Amino acid sequence: MSKHERSVETDAHLDDIEDGAGCVEIWERLSERREAVDDE
Numbered sequence: 001m002s003k004h005e006r007s008v009e010t011d012a013h014l015d016d017i018e019d020g021a022g023c024v025e026i027w028e029r030l031s032e033r034r035e036a037v038d039d040e
Contacts, residue, residue, distance in 0.1 A: 017029050 013030070013033070014026070017026055021029075
């Protein structure tokens with residue numbers, strides 16, 4: 001696996017977060033996603 005492929009795979013969890021989002025927006029989105037997984 002190339003360095004670029006690892007980077008894309010590592011960043012996949014950020015795909016639905018808008019460019020320029022701040023720390024709070026990112027934290028909220030990741031928390032919401034974590035809660036959704038816990039509910040399954």
